[in-house]
Amino acid sequence: MSAVRRRTIDEVLAHARAGLQRLSPDEAWDAIGRGALLVDIRPAGQRAAEGDVPQAVVIERNVLEWRLDPASDHRLPQATGYDLQVVVLCSEGYTSSLAAAALQDLGLDRATDVVGGFHAWSAAGLPTTQQGRVLVGG
Template structure:
């Protein structure tokens, strides 16, 4: 097992990852966060309701006690992070848990798995929160 595979396995050990077909069953107060780059969102589309936040500022925008956090969530909110294939999102969810978001998790197989499941996708290009 490579070092990155080991780090990923440890990150996922603490997560209750969300399958694509379970996105519609998330609690009403959930926050779906898309960390994919703009060019991926433009090319592939976006999950309706997802909030695009650049990965480089994710922790600052979702720190429940931070001065630069976005509105609309608390430390009790289920936060589901989405990347392209479900790898970077697992590491991001781990980091959000360390910040005080115990319900942070990610989407299994990422956006590509969601789209391949035939679930709704909207045209992409929403500017990310930076």
């Protein structure tokens, strides 16, 4: 019988991040300007409480791979190919790292995430919306 290799979530997160070229909020903003797809994976309740990013496509985490895999019958029109740069955004930059690593496992080698997530995005003064109002500087 073989021993089961167990890792803590901190080890799993470190492994995921080792394969990412994570972006600061300003770097993510620049990437969007160059055609990257910003994907917000926060659940609806979290987006309602914290705000939204107008440039983001919302794809909740539980369907992310199906929506962005270019080979999936359930992909979004934006899932144009494996060379698409996908920048994943969550609340604080933890879940997004795991999600970006999962997208890389699908062959989306340019997938990455935003260091600090939505909180850092908002603190950097990048555009957000809340209750239909566009805010700059959160």
